[in-house]
Amino acid sequence: MLYPLARSVLFRLDPEVAHELTLSKLDFAAGFGLTRIVAGRVPELPVQAMGLTFRNPVGLAAGMDKNAAHIDALGSFGFGHIEAGTVTPRPQPGNPKPRLFRLVPAEGLINRMGFNNDGVERFVAHVRAQKRFRAAGGILGLNIGKNATTPIERALNDYAAGLRAVYLDADYVAVNISSPNTKDLRALQGERELGALLRGLRDERRRLEDEHGRRVPLAVKIAPDLDDDAIPPLADALVAHDVDGVIATNTTIARDRVQGLAHAEETGGLSGRPLRERATEVVGLLARHLKGRLPIIGVGGIMEGADAVEKIRAGACLVQIYTGFIFSGPELIGQCVEAIQAANVLSGTGRPRRTQRAA
Numbered sequence: 001m002l003y004p005l006a007r008s009v010l011f012r013l014d015p016e017v018a019h020e021l022t023l024s025k026l027d028f029a030a031g032f033g034l035t036r037i038v039a040g041r042v043p044e045l046p047v048q049a050m051g052l053t054f055r056n057p058v059g060l061a062a063g064m065d066k067n068a069a070h071i072d073a074l075g076s077f078g079f080g081h082i083e084a085g086t087v088t089p090r091p092q093p094g095n096p097k098p099r100l101f102r103l104v105p106a107e108g109l110i111n112r113m114g115f116n117n118d119g120v121e122r123f124v125a126h127v128r129a130q131k132r133f134r135a136a137g138g139i140l141g142l143n144i145g146k147n148a149t150t151p152i153e154r155a156l157n158d159y160a161a162g163l164r165a166v167y168l169d170a171d172y173v174a175v176n177i178s179s180p181n182t183k184d185l186r187a188l189q190g191e192r193e194l195g196a197l198l199r200g201l202r203d204e205r206r207r208l209e210d211e212h213g214r215r216v217p218l219a220v221k222i223a224p225d226l227d228d229d230a231i232p233p234l235a236d237a238l239v240a241h242d243v244d245g246v247i248a249t250n251t252t253i254a255r256d257r258v259q260g261l262a263h264a265e266e267t268g269g270l271s272g273r274p275l276r277e278r279a280t281e282v283v284g285l286l287a288r289h290l291k292g293r294l295p296i297i298g299v300g301g302i303m304e305g306a307d308a309v310e311k312i313r314a315g316a317c318l319v320q321i322y323t324g325f326i327f328s329g330p331e332l333i334g335q336c337v338e339a340i341q342a343a344n345v346l347s348g349t350g351r352p353r354r355t356q357r358a359a
């Protein structure tokens with residue numbers, strides 16, 4: 001009830017200014033318990049996936065808390081998990097502003113942020129300074145990427161450096177190879193490139209596991225713009241290289257659903273309602289091929305409870321939200337959990353009870 005008022009004010013501001021302003025006030029609001037009041041009750045609905053227990057299946061997608069500076073405050077809305085990042089080894093400014101656009105009639109966003117972040121050293125310091133979310137049972141995913149100035153042939157160096165830096169502080173690590181806003185990044189999803197990257201990360205993780213005596217799950221985040229035919233071999237490569245989960249999907253470069261709208265032609269990744277159907281399709285393609293070999297985290301265009309149920313029915317066992325959180329507000333978390341609970345589509349063990357049949 002409170003969010004529509006806040007939204008009417010925030011939507012008058014430039015989107016990135018609104019984002020910064022909201023995050024800067026969030027810790028204060030959380031300190032007074034206001035975030036809980038705004039979000040309402042979020043039921044417990046435990047899900048086992050990647051060897052972890054999630055208190056509910058709804059998480060915050062990567063990109064909102066790029067520097068991991070607001071985990072506890074965001075966590076107090078009731079998310080089951082938060083994925084902080086994408087973080088790169090070295091700090092970088094990202095693309096020139098403006099780089100974030102609202103497509104209000106379509107309930108979409110276009111962003112070309114370009115991994116603006118303070119670098120992994122400050123990121124880890126922020127994670128270590130916040131303990132409340134994890135102490136309350138929240139799962140923390142840390143999402144890693146490569147610096148814009150690192151040539152794509154040396155991408156593994158950046159991902160391995162990121163993995164080493166965040167390893168001890170993550171419940172799981174997400175490997176982002178699907179942002180459209182870093183030159184050539186999505187080429188890492190190609191068969192040869194992916195094989196080399198995954199082999200390198202598997203070796204690095206084995207070393208870290210030996211050194212620290214703890215195996216941290218790795219999830220790979222993929223794009224919605226892959227050809228359907230590319231998805232089965234990609235899924236097989238993830239399984240073959242001991243990856244623990246797949247996050248589908250990142251933003252899309254397609255514009256067919258937003259043609260003619262203001263900002264539709266801006267360069268970047270489109271998220272929100274116009275992405276929903278394709279993201280669900282990709283979840284379904286993965287699920288039909290994987291047959292339970294890997295858990296799928298479904299993300300893209302979840303704007304209401306029914307959209308979360310749709311992702312689970314398609315084969316996801318966890319979901320994430322970003323644009324829906326901006327448009328619908330924190331109440332969306334509880335609405336999604338309740339809708340999933342009411343639809344009785346989750347087995348609780350990381351496997352959806354029913355998967356959608358091939359169309």
Ligand SMILES: Cc1cc2nc3c(=O)[nH]c(=O)nc-3n(C[C@H](O)[C@H](O)[C@H](O)COP(=O)(O)O)c2cc1C
Pocket residue numbers: 061062063064066085086100109111113115143176179221249250251270271272273275299300301302320321322323324
């Ligand atoms: C402003 C913005 C920044 C984002 N930054 C990242 C990022 O840094 N890393 C990443 O993996 N995904 C990033 N994403 C993608 C989201 O995590 C998510 O995959 C995508 O927006 C689809 O979900 P949605 O429709 O619920 O927003 C970003 C999305 C937006 C809107």
